[in-house]
Every structure is written in C-alpha cells, then in structure tokens.
Amino acid sequence: MTDPLDTESQRKQIIAKRNRAVALSLGALVVLFFVLTLVKFHP
Amino acid sequence: MAQVSATPQSLPLPAGWRDFYALTKPGVISLVVFTGLCGLIAAPVRIHPVLAFTAILCIALGAGGAAALNQWWEADLDAKMKRTKGRPIPDGRMEKISARDFGVGLSAASVLIMGLMINLLAAVILLFSIIYYAVIYTIWLKPRTPQNIVIGGGAGAFPPLIGWVAATGHISLMPIVLFAIIFMWTPPHFWALALFVQTDYEKAGIPMMPNVAGEASTRKQIMTYSVLLLPLSLVPWWIGGTGAIYGISAALLSGLFLALSIRVGTRRRAGESDTMKPEKQLFFYSIVYLFALFTALVADRLILAQGIAA
Numbered sequence: 497m498t499d500p501l502d503t504e505s506q507r508k509q510i511i512a513k514r515n516r517a518v519a520l521s522l523g524a525l526v527v528l529f530f531v532l533t534l535v536k537f538h539p
Numbered sequence: 540m541a542q543v544s545a546t547p548q549s550l551p552l553p554a555g556w557r558d559f560y561a562l563t564k565p566g567v568i569s570l571v572v573f574t575g576l577c578g579l580i581a582a583p584v585r586i587h588p589v590l591a592f593t594a595i596l597c598i599a600l601g602a603g604g605a606a607a608l609n610q611w612w613e614a615d616l617d618a619k620m621k622r623t624k625g626r627p628i629p630d631g632r633m634e635k636i637s638a639r640d641f642g643v644g645l646s647a648a649s650v651l652i653m654g655l656m657i658n659l660l661a662a663v664i665l666l667f668s669i670i671y672y673a674v675i676y677t678i679w680l681k682p683r684t685p686q687n688i689v690i691g692g693g694a695g696a697f698p699p700l701i702g703w704v705a706a707t708g709h710i711s712l713m714p715i716v717l718f719a720i721i722f723m724w725t726p727p728h729f730w731a732l733a734l735f736v737q738t739d740y741e742k743a744g745i746p747m748m749p750n751v752a753g754e755a756s757t758r759k760q761i762m763t764y765s766v767l768l769l770p771l772s773l774v775p776w777w778i779g780g781t782g783a784i785y786g787i788s789a790a791l792l793s794g795l796f797l798a799l800s801i802r803v804g805t806r807r808r809a810g811e812s813d814t815m816k817p818e819k820q821l822f823f824y825s826i827v828y829l830f831a832l833f834t835a836l837v838a839d840r841l842i843l844a845q846g847i848a849a
Contacts, residue, residue, distance in 0.1 A: 503552065510555045517556035528593065532656050535589045 554633035561627055562610055562638055563603030563645070570829070571602040571698045577833040578702030578717060581781075581840045586706050590657060594705035597653040598698055601665045604645030605694070608673035611638040619743040622736060642673070653705070661705040668697035682744075685751035688733075692725025699833070713780040716771070717836075721829070723768045727761045727800055728825040734758075734803070735815040735822075754808060761821075762804030769793040772832060781839045788835035796828050 575598040579591055586594075610617065610626055618629035627633035646669045654662030672694035681687040696718040703714035733740060733747045734757060740747040748757045772793045776786030799821045806817060 507552055510553050514553070514556050514559075517559075528596075531589050532593060535587050536656065 551631070554627060554637060558627040558632050559607075559637075559641055562607045562633070562641060564606035564610075567606060568599050568602050570826075571695070572599050573830065574717075574721065574833055575599075575698035575702040577837050578699030578714060579706050580702075580837045581699075581713070581717075582703045582706035584707045591706070593652065594657050594661065594702065597649045597657065597661075597665060597705075598701055600645050600649035600652075601669050602698070604642045604647075604649060605669045605672040607638050607642030607645060608669075609642075609677045611635055611642055612673070612677050614638075616743045616745065620739040622739060646673075657705045658708045660708060660710070661701055664697065664701050664704055668694060668701065671697070683746070685746045685748045687746065688729040688748065689726050691729075692722045695725055696721035712778060713775060716774045716778070716780070719774075720768070720772055720832070723764055723771055724825065724829060726764045727768070727796075728822065728829075730757050730761050731803060731818045731822040731825065734818045758804045758806070762800050765797045765800035765804075769797050775836065781836060782843050783839075784842060785835045785839035788839075789832060792828050792831050792835070796824065799824055 572595055576595055579586075579594060610628055613623075614626075614628040614635055617623035617626050623629065628635055628638055646666075650662050650666045650669070653665050672691070676687070676691045676694055680690050684690070699717040699721070700710070700714045703717070704710060730748055733749050734754065741750050748760065752760075769790075772789040773786060775781045776783070776789065799817070802817045803821050808815070
C-alpha cells in the first residue's frame with residue numbers, strides 16, 4: 497500500500513511545480529506586454 | 540453544518556504541468572506554428588519581429604486551447620484507442636473539467652491578445668478556427684459523418700491564413716489558396732493513417748471513411764484529392780504570388796505525392812499479414828510534403844524580396 501505521507505509530499509511537489517510553471521508563464525506574458533507596448537505605442 | 544474532510548488517501552494526485560502541456564498536442568502545434576509562420580513570412584508586408592512573434596504565439600495558444608477542448612470532449616473515445624489511451628484524461632491523470640477550463644482559458648487569451656495587439660480580423664479568424672475545430676468538427680461532425688476528415692481539414696488550414704492576415708490586415712487570393720492547399724492535403728494524409736489504424740477507429744465508433752465507405756472507396760478518394768492537389772499547389776505560381784523556386788518545388792513534391800497516392804489507390808490489402816507499407820509511406824511523406832512545400836514558399840518569397848530590393 498502507498499504511504500499517505502508519500503502521496504501528500506508528491507501532491508505538494510506537483511502543485512509547487514505547477515505554480516512555478518504558472519508564475520513563469522505570467523512573468524513571460526508581462527514581459528511580452530511590456531515589449532509590445534514599447535513597439536506599438538512608443539513614437 | 541457538516542464539513543466534509545478529505546483525507547490524503549481519498550484524493551487522486553493533481554495533474555502536473557507536463558499533463559497540461561500534453562493536452563495542447565505539441566506535435567500538432569509544431570505544424571500549426573510552422574504553417575502560420577510561413578503565411579506570415581510569405582505575406583507582402585513586413586511586420587515588427589515582436590508583433591510577428593506575438594501573432595505566432597497567439598496561433599499556437601489558440602491551437603493548444605482547441606486541442607485541450609478536443610481532448611476534454613473526446614476523453615471517452617480516446618480511452619478506447621491504443622494510440623490515445625495514454626492521454627492525460629483517459630489515463631486518469633487529469634480531471635475532465637480541468638482540461639475544459641484550460642482549453643477555454645488558452646483560447647480566450649489567444650483571441651484577446653491577437654485582437655488587442657495585432658488586428659481585429661486576425662482575432663476574428665482565430666476565434667472562428669477554434670470554434671470550427673472544437674465545436675463544428677469535434678463535437679458536431681466528427682462522430683456523425685465519414686467526411687469528418689475533409690471538414691476537419693478546414694481547421695488545420697487556418698494557420699497560414701491567420702499568419703497572412705496578422706501581417707497584412709486583410710484577406711487576398713494568395714492566403715485563400717494556401718488555405719485550400721492544406722484543406723486538399725488533409726484527406727489523403729489522414730485516410731492513409733486511417734487505412735493502417737482502421738481497427739482502432741472502428742473500436743471507438745468513429746465513422747472514418749475506411750470503416751463506412753470501405754477500403755476501395757477510400758483508396759479512390761485518396762487518389763482524387765491528390766490529383767486535385769497537384770494543380771492547386773501550382774496556383775500560387777500561376778497567379779504570380781511566387782516565383783519559379785516555389786513552382787518547380789511544388790511540381791516535384793506534388794508529383795511524388797500523386798505517385799505515392801496512385802500506389803495506395805490502385806492496390807488492395809493482401810490479407811491480415813499485409814504490412815501496409817505504401818500507406819505508411821504516403822502518410823509519412825505527406826508530413827514531409829507539407830513542410831517542404833511551405834519551406835519552398837518562404838524561400839521563394841525571401842529570395843524574390845531580396846531580388847526586388849536589389
């Protein structure tokens with residue numbers, strides 16, 4: 497049988513990795529929007 | 540009020556980021572990005588590289604969102620087929636609702652960014668292509684008609700059109716021809732695959748052409764589409780949209796495509812032990828064909844543009 501503590505730590509690990517992926521994607525979008533603003537609206 | 544407390548044992552593990560990535564069908568996205576980029580480069584208008592990158596990103600996000608919605612809807616069918624049963628939902632690694640929300644989120648983000656940062660027409664076509672693939676094709680027509688692949692071909696044909704419109708802001712004859720080329724290419728490509736994975740589609744109850752109309756009819760139709768593809772692939776040259784580099788490449792590539800299709804079209808399966816080599820060759824060549832044809836288009840346009848500049 498799987499140890500519940502192992503499953504719990506696995507769950508935490510998966511969620512932490514997912515959070516990092518979301519944070520990276522959002523960070524990349526912020527940078528993209530910043531660069532796009534410069535390109536489109538800077539005279 | 541009673542509180543329901545979930546113990547760690549009772550909860551399944553959450554889906555990881557790799558499962559969400561797999562949901563977007565990265566292999567398909569690579570082809571979508573490639574043809575979208577070709578449409579954008581082949582357009583007669585140059586746009587800022589950052590805007591070009593954003594347009595391609597939006598096309599990729601939109602395709603990923605549509606793929607996620609497709610897997611959300613087809614999870615039960617996917618579980619019945621060897622090729623697809625390892626996908627995140629049928630494999631039990633992800634809940635259906637997560638796939639649906641992820642698909643809607645990606646699709647909405649792609650259309651919104653395209654509309655705000657590139658142009659409205661490109662955003663409208665992108666939105667239509669997502670609805671076309673996720674709703675018209677996946678939900679409505681795929682389970683109902685053996686012509687599903689012909690109709691689905693429309694969804695895959697949108698990227699070069701969107702890429703072109705992202706650069707120019709309007710639709711002209713050339714991107715419509717590019718759309719038509721991919722549309723005409725899709726049936727022989729998928730029916731060749733359907734011929735050698737026929738049993739899988741049958742098991743899932745999807746009315747693929749070989750199951751419904753029979754192998755002989757499918758083989759004839761593969762030939763018909765390939766015959767039509769040959770002159771169609773030359774239209775960009777005839778209308779003056781490209782030069783001889785594309786024209787000669789298209790003639791050679793489409794000629795070989797037709798030859799392989801004729802081989803598939805004029806043979807019959809030699810019993811259960813048949814390895815279906817010609818069908819497999821046609822399927823794999825069809826992928827090479829599309830990459831090579833669009834590479835020739837871009838090479839031609841870049842060389843033509845350099846010649847004009849000089």
